[in-house]
Amino acid sequence: MARSAPGIGVANGAEARERDEVLTVRDARHRITELIRAVGVGTLTTTSLDGRLVGRPMVLQRADFDGELWFFAYAGSSTVRQLRVNAEVEVGLHDPDGQVWASMSGTARDDYDRARAQRLWHPGLAGWFPDGVATSGLTLVAVHVTEARCWNVRDGRSVALLGRGGSAPGGGPTSTGDDGY
Numbered sequence: 057m058a059r060s061a062p063g064i065g066v067a068n069g070a071e072a073r074e075r076d077e078v079l080t081v082r083d084a085r086h087r088i089t090e091l092i093r094a095v096g097v098g099t100l101t102t103t104s105l106d107g108r109l110v111g112r113p114m115v116l117q118r119a120d121f122d123g124e125l126w127f128f129a130y131a132g133s134s135t136v137r138q139l140r141v142n143a144e145v146e147v148g149l150h151d152p153d154g155q156v157w158a159s160m161s162g163t164a165r166d167d168y169d170r171a172r173a174q175r176l177w178h179p180g181l182a183g184w185f186p187d188g189v190a191t192s193g194l195t196l197v198a199v200h201v202t203e204a205r206c207w208n209v210r211d212g213r214s215v216a217l218l219g220r221g222g223s224a225p226g227g228g229p230t231s232t233g234d235d236g237y
Contacts, residue, residue, distance in 0.1 A: 084204065084217040085120070085121045085122065085123070087206070087217060088121040088158070088160070088201075088204060088217060089120050089121040091149055091151060091154075091156060091158055091206070092116045092117075092118075092121060092125075092149070093118065094151045094153070094154060094156075095116065095149050095150060095151050096115065096116055097113050097114065097115055097116060098113070098114055098116050098125075098147045098148060098149045099111045099112065099113055099114070099147065099148040099149075100112055100113075100114045100127060100135065100145060100146075100147050100164075100197075100199070101145060101146040101147070101148065102135060102138040102139050102142070102145050102164070103138060103141075103142045103144065104134075104138055105137070105138065105141060110134070110138065111148070112135065114127045114129075114147075115127070115128070115180060115181060115184075116149075117176045117178075118176075118178060119175075119176060121201075123200065123201060124198050124199060124200050124201065125147055125160070125198070125199040125201060126172070126176055126196055126197070126198055126199075127196065127197040127199070128173070128176075128177075128181055128184070128185060128194065128195075128196060128197075129166070129194075129195055129196070129197050130193045130194065130195065131166060131168070131193050131194070131195040132193055135197065136166045136195060136197065139164040139165065139166065139197065140166065143163040143164050143165060144161070144162075144163060144164075145161070145162065145163070145164045145199055146159060146160065146161045147159075147160045147161075147162075147199060147201075148160075154208075154210075155208065155209035155210050156206060156207065156208050156209070157206070157207045157209075158204060158205065158206045158207070158217070159204070159205050160199070160201045160203065160204040160205075161201070161202060161203045161204075162199050162200045162201040162202040162203070163199070163200050163202070164197055164198065164199045164200075165197070165198055165200075166195045166196065166197055166198075167195070167196055167197075167198045168194070168195040168196050169196065170189060172196060173189040173194065173196055174189050176196070177189055203216075204216075204217035205217060
């Protein structure tokens with residue numbers, strides 16, 4: 057088995073298919089919710105107007121994962137301008153205690169809904185949005201996750217949590233082991 061970094065097992069071809077778990081969408085969403093609660097902050101990567109990848113830390117919302125991730129942002133920010141031009145994004149998560157990494161890709165949109173903002177608000181956001189949900193220019197960014205993959209250092213596993221289109225990994229074609237290592 058190849059190694060990409062100390063302690064991170066990388067499987068290839070048939071070996072990967074044997075090791076990948078088949079999860080239901082409900083199970084995958086539960087695992088993603090657990091990871092979100094463990095990490096609190098993810099890296100949202102967009103494509104800049106000149107084609108560069110741009111990542112920035114974003115506070116993850118403390119809600120059950122239902123296929124969409126929600127972030128607070130300013131409507132006039134470069135983040136929102138970028139996703140309006142190219143909605144394809146990636147959200148990276150890392151739980152150092154659990155030694156787990158995850159990558160979720162999908163499409164993003166800005167979608168301000170005051171009632172949703174009130175439900176998702178928590179005091180940890182006040183440093184960026186001092187007037188809470190009444191902060192001028194506040195919007196929400198929704199990421200509709202279409203694929204999610206998780207790597208676990210402890211057991212060297214790579215797990216497709218959600219396949220293309222947000223289906224269960226066994227429900228459609230997914231990458232099993234061709235993760236670019």
